[in-house]
Amino acid sequence: MHESSEKSGRPDIDSAGHIGIIDYGICNVGSVRNMLRRSGALATCISSPDELADFDRIILPGVGHFQAGMANLANGGWIEPIRHIALVEKKRILGICLGMQLLAHHSEEGDCEGLGLLDMDVKHFDRSRLSAELPIPHMGWSEVDAVGAHPLTHSEQAEKQRFYFVHSLHVSLRSDGVQPLFWCNYGYPFIAGCARDNIMGMQFHPEKSHMFGVELLTNFARM
Amino acid sequence: MRRLRFIPVLLLDGTSAIKTHRFAPARYIGDIVNAAQIFNSKMADELIVIDVGVHKKGASQPHVIRHLAEECFMPLAFGGGINSVAQAAALFKHGIEKISINTAFVEGGTLIEEAAKQFGSQSLVASIDAKREADGRYQVYSRGGTRALGVSPVEMARRAADQGAGEIVIQSIDRDGMRVGYDREMVRSVVEATTLPVVALGGADTVADLARIIIEDGASAAAAGSMFSFYGRLQAVLINYPRADEREQAVAKACELATA
Numbered sequence: 001m002h003e004s005s006e007k008s009g010r011p012d013i014d015s016a017g018h019i020g021i022i023d024y025g026i027c028n029v030g031s032v033r034n035m036l037r038r039s040g041a042l043a044t045c046i047s048s049p050d051e052l053a054d055f056d057r058i059i060l061p062g063v064g065h066f067q068a069g070m071a072n073l074a075n076g077g078w079i080e081p082i083r084h085i086a087l088v089e090k091k092r093i094l095g096i097c098l099g100m101q102l103l104a105h106h107s108e109e110g111d112c113e114g115l116g117l118l119d120m121d122v123k124h125f126d127r128s129r130l131s132a133e134l135p136i137p138h139m140g141w142s143e144v145d146a147v148g149a150h151p152l153t154h155s156e157q158a159e160k161q162r163f164y165f166v167h168s169l170h171v172s173l174r175s176d177g178v179q180p181l182f183w184c185n186y187g188y189p190f191i192a193g194c195a196r197d198n199i200m201g202m203q204f205h206p207e208k209s210h211m212f213g214v215e216l217l218t219n220f221a222r223m
Numbered sequence: 224m225r226r227l228r229f230i231p232v233l234l235l236d237g238t239s240a241i242k243t244h245r246f247a248p249a250r251y252i253g254d255i256v257n258a259a260q261i262f263n264s265k266m267a268d269e270l271i272v273i274d275v276g277v278h279k280k281g282a283s284q285p286h287v288i289r290h291l292a293e294e295c296f297m298p299l300a301f302g303g304g305i306n307s308v309a310q311a312a313a314l315f316k317h318g319i320e321k322i323s324i325n326t327a328f329v330e331g332g333t334l335i336e337e338a339a340k341q342f343g344s345q346s347l348v349a350s351i352d353a354k355r356e357a358d359g360r361y362q363v364y365s366r367g368g369t370r371a372l373g374v375s376p377v378e379m380a381r382r383a384a385d386q387g388a389g390e391i392v393i394q395s396i397d398r399d400g401m402r403v404g405y406d407r408e409m410v411r412s413v414v415e416a417t418t419l420p421v422v423a424l425g426g427a428d429t430v431a432d433l434a435r436i437i438i439e440d441g442a443s444a445a446a447a448g449s450m451f452s453f454y455g456r457l458q459a460v461l462i463n464y465p466r467a468d469e470r471e472q473a474v475a476k477a478c479e480l481a482t483a
Binding site: 027028030034035053063064065068117132133135136137140141143144146161162164166168190205207208209210211213214 | 226229232255266268269289292293295296297298308315317318319320340341342343344348378389392393418419420441443444
């Protein structure tokens with residue numbers, strides 16, 4: 001249905017290897033897998049840290065409460081293995097929505113420590129900077145501004161990139177070691193996507209963002 | 224930067240999509256997965272699926288729900304007969320983004336509160352069905368519009384916020400399937416009573432109705448069943464969704480009316 005542009009052609013995908021999607025019992029991993037498969041990428045949901053070794057690209061999805069997310073990662077024995085593949089083995093890892101926030105040092109949601117893979121914190125939307133008619137959570141499609149040059153943000157769509165968001169908190173960078181990839185505006189500008197080397201995060205849901213998401217996940221599969 | 228949300232609603236009965244008139248089953252639309260695929264190919268903003276067959280036939284088959292989630296590269300909300308956290312957890316596992324809770328909420332249950340703690344508010348939709356009564360007041364009904372509760376939608380919206388819902392769908396029972404326009408007075412009263420996003424449902428007939436309920440009345444999104452399922456003077460079954468240019472025109476016109 002969304003077989004799209006020439007850049008998502010199969011030869012590239014086949015050489016890109018296999019993507020492991022971490023299933024730590026907190027959310028739907030099926031839709032991420034389905035969109036990757038529709039884009040022609042090989043993708044498998046993994047429910048044990050031992051399986052991380054089989055993949056050269058990892059996606060950490062997630063919805064819900066930060067503390068519940070960290071608790072599930074801890075209970076499944078994921079925390080050290082994820083840190084190891086990201087920091088030592090330098091495998092490409094993409095956090096989506098709560099998965100992006102979990103890459104941070106700390107979140108205000110539950111006053112909880114994160115994986116500490118990206119030098120940033122997670123903060124509630126600042127209600128005082130939002131006009132009264134803007135509800136929290138920020139839920140819905142929003143356009144984003146891609147900044148800098150990064151393979152993940154590359155788009156060949158005629159329309160401006162837009163993605164589906166559902167969140168009450170957003171990341172705030174601690175240092176300029178982390179590169180913003182997408183800015184979004186909800187009352188004020190916040191970082192919708194960022195990266196440092198092999199570690200990347202997206203606040204929105206590419207798997208629920210039609211062709212814009214297909215394109216982004218295809219970029220991840222190819223980079 | 225924020226886009227207006229226009230949301231098709233499909234009613235599930237077994238494996239079929241049907242459409243109701245004032246909450247009574249009226250017409251067969253087609254296979255539910257096929258209908259969802261068409262909305263997907265038309266890049267609908269979101270999709271709401273409500274299982275209306277649940278009361279007589281039991282919960283829908285997990286494989287139908289999984290298949291629906293697989294076909295949707297857009298947010299998918301599912302509702303109908305959900306009355307436990309375990310049921311909610313299973314739906315999220317199947318790939319549903321949001322669950323819509325009606326009877327288990329409006330009859331005084333605490334399911335939204337319990338589920339919000341576990342899954343977060345953003346995934347919980349409080350669904351409120353209401354009728355305009357003979358005296359002009361609005362009253363909430365449960366169980367597919369069959370049981371009057373003696374509570375106003377405004378009061379119910381406040382309870383939804385207190386319980387930790389992330390969104391409210393306010394549906395007009397008397398306008399369901401009628402295509403006479405939204406009950407704007409009711410929608411506005413709920414919008415004013417809460418800071419939660421409010422989705423209007425029931426009565427929409429044109430793209431202009433969708434745009435106006437958001438821009439003029441403050442709804443966060445506009446949902447509809449019939450107008451996305453039927454087409455033309457004879458109301459033939461045809462899954463449809465406004466094109467980008469139709470949306471833009473309607474939005475521009477609604478902005479004009481709002482500032483006039």
